Amino acid sequence: MPDVIVIGAGPAGAVTAALLRRLGYAVEIWERQAFPRHRIGESLPPRAVDLLKHLRFEANGFAVMEGHTSIWGEAEPHRAVFQEGYGLQVQRDRFDQKLVDQSDASVYFGRTALGLVQEDGKVAGVRDKDGEVRARFVVMASGPGKSTRHLRQSAIFGYWKNSRHPEGSQANDTVIESFPDGWVWSLRLADDTRNVTVLFDTAGISYEDAIRQTTFVRRMLDGAELVSRAVGCDASWQCAETFAEPGLLRVGDAGSVIDPLSSQGVYKALCSAMSAAVVINTCLKRPGLERTALDFFNEEERRTYDGYSAGSIATFRQEQRWPDRPFWKTRHELPAFDIRTRAFSQELANAIESGQAMDLCVRNAAGTRVAQKPAISGSLIELEEYLVSPAFEYGYRGAPGDAIRRIHRTLRVPKRVGEILDELAPLQTSMMLRIIAYMYREGLIEPL
Ligand SMILES: Cc1cc2nc3c(=O)[nH]c(=O)nc-3n(C[C@H](O)[C@H](O)[C@H](O)COP(=O)(O)OP(=O)(O)OC[C@H]3O[C@@H](n4cnc5c(N)ncnc54)[C@H](O)[C@@H]3O)c2cc1C
Numbered sequence: 001m002p003d004v005i006v007i008g009a010g011p012a013g014a015v016t017a018a019l020l021r022r023l024g025y026a027v028e029i030w031e032r033q034a035f036p037r038h039r040i041g042e043s044l045p046p047r048a049v050d051l052l053k054h055l056r057f058e059a060n061g062f063a064v065m066e067g068h069t070s071i072w073g074e075a076e077p078h079r080a081v082f083q084e085g086y087g088l089q090v091q092r093d094r095f096d097q098k099l100v101d102q103s104d105a106s107v108y109f110g111r112t113a114l115g116l117v118q119e120d121g122k123v124a125g126v127r128d129k130d131g132e133v134r135a136r137f138v139v140m141a142s143g144p145g146k147s148t149r150h151l152r153q154s155a156i157f158g159y160w161k162n163s164r165h166p167e168g169s170q171a172n173d174t175v176i177e178s179f180p181d182g183w184v185w186s187l188r189l190a191d192d193t194r195n196v197t198v199l200f201d202t203a204g205i206s207y208e209d210a211i212r213q214t215t216f217v218r219r220m221l222d223g224a225e226l227v228s229r230a231v232g233c234d235a236s237w238q239c240a241e242t243f244a245e246p247g248l249l250r251v252g253d254a255g256s257v258i259d260p261l262s263s264q265g266v267y268k269a270l271c272s273a274m275s276a277a278v279v280i281n282t283c284l285k286r287p288g289l290e291r292t293a294l295d296f297f298n299e300e301e302r303r304t305y306d307g308y309s310a311g312s313i314a315t316f317r318q319e320q321r322w323p324d325r326p327f328w329k330t331r332h333e334l335p336a337f338d339i340r341t342r343a344f345s346q347e348l349a350n351a352i353e354s355g356q357a358m359d360l361c362v363r364n365a366a367g368t369r370v371a372q373k374p375a376i377s378g379s380l381i382e383l384e385e386y387l388v389s390p391a392f393e394y395g396y397r398g399a400p401g402d403a404i405r406r407i408h409r410t411l412r413v414p415k416r417v418g419e420i421l422d423e424l425a426p427l428q429t430s431m432m433l434r435i436i437a438y439m440y441r442e443g444l445i446e447p448l
Helices: 011-022 046-054 092-101 207-212 216-220 265-285 287-317 326-332 346-353 399-410 417-424 429-441
Strands: 004-007 027-031 063-065 067-071 078-081 087-089 106-109 115-119 122-128 131-134 137-140 148-151 154-161 174-179 182-188 194-200 231-234 237-239 248-250 361-364 369-377 380-389 392-396 445-447
Touching: 004 011, 004 122, 011 027, 011 092, 011 137, 011 265, 046 087, 046 265, 122 137, 137 265, 154 207, 174 216, 182 207, 182 216, 194 207, 207 216, 237 287, 248 265, 265 287, 265 380, 287 326, 287 369, 287 380, 346 429, 369 399, 380 399, 392 399, 399 417, 399 429, 417 429, 429 445
Parallel strands: 004 027, 004 137, 027 106, 067 174, 137 248
Antiparallel strands: 063 087, 067 078, 115 122, 122 131, 148 237, 154 194, 154 231, 174 182, 182 194, 361 445, 369 380, 380 392
């Protein structure tokens, strides 16, 4: 019997399987399709490339992306060059194959999971057409499913030859261009084909009509030839009710699907895979911490989805040229996630940080407290101390978190900034001033 069955061999499944194999578990991947197979989602931002390197996955042989170009909110193109690292434009058939080849799991292509085996209130295996296979844990990494859709939209994508790519370092940029009824996305792959994807939510819009409404993308396609079918797919936001239950995790798109606008779907899948491996390891090695580990996964994945949704809503609001067109009206009316701006004086924060407010007396803001919360510690989930506040229940931990908690403890009674430094000596003064200023900006401390 395998320890873990992973359903789906996309980035989420392959990476979860690989990390579990490295922890010594027997892992099977069931993939319903034959690989290599096409998948839309080809633009990897620098943070995804960095994470793959960090996790020791090889992903060479793809087009290097040095920035992105957007025509959004105004007619003029705006180019942002990555300050650190580089992104990749990957053909997903080759990319996903590479990841699964590096998983070291037993991979079964053409094997479709048809249902889950339940026993004593937990998932205990997977069913396929030949019967059931038991496992100690199951990972659902099967891509977008039937979860609740929070924003319905569709995409049509096609591949073009002989397009006019931008020149120089801009050549491999991801290009995003809004138009009255949606937005268009385009990128160049290593074989010189160009993907052009249209995002829309109105029935009846044609691929060619949408492209005709653009300027930058239309110009790139002047004289180019569409060499594939234009294929439609669902691109709605989705989020599962729960990401974790006893014996089962939903990882990557199987847990939640974010707007392609962010081009972070693969990165999110990699992060989710990393947490999943640690959570499963904890459930199998420390059964007493199972509930804590599952709660951790649920909270992290929910928070991630909310964070990306908030980011997309903020980006939609930057496009105000067609406020009465249904596509933009729908997006502008999306409930703003709780993006609270904290009231603080930037002048005072600067004074604290530069050491010019040593006599300022500060105290803990009402409601801040130290709480035990689950966190990743090596390959396990452990309970760790976080400083939480009414405005940020998720809390602060980690290396600066240690200093934050110490400052919180010392501020049980109000103190001057200079006194805090004396108490925490020999910690580096400039770093401590930065942390005190940060705590002030985050609303964790307040001046008396
Ligand atoms: C239009 C569009 C553009 C996008 N652009 C980008 C982008 O530029 N950059 C980016 O990072 N992301 C992008 N994404 C998102 C990205 O493609 C996904 O987030 C990513 O593929 C998720 O990986 P995954 O492993 O979770 O799922 P998938 O890659 O979907 O893999 C799931 C696998 O599970 C298999 N499977 C499904 N059901 C079963 C079953 N019952 N049994 C066995 N196997 C099964 C499927 O065959 C599939 O191979 C885009 C998405 C869309 C819709």
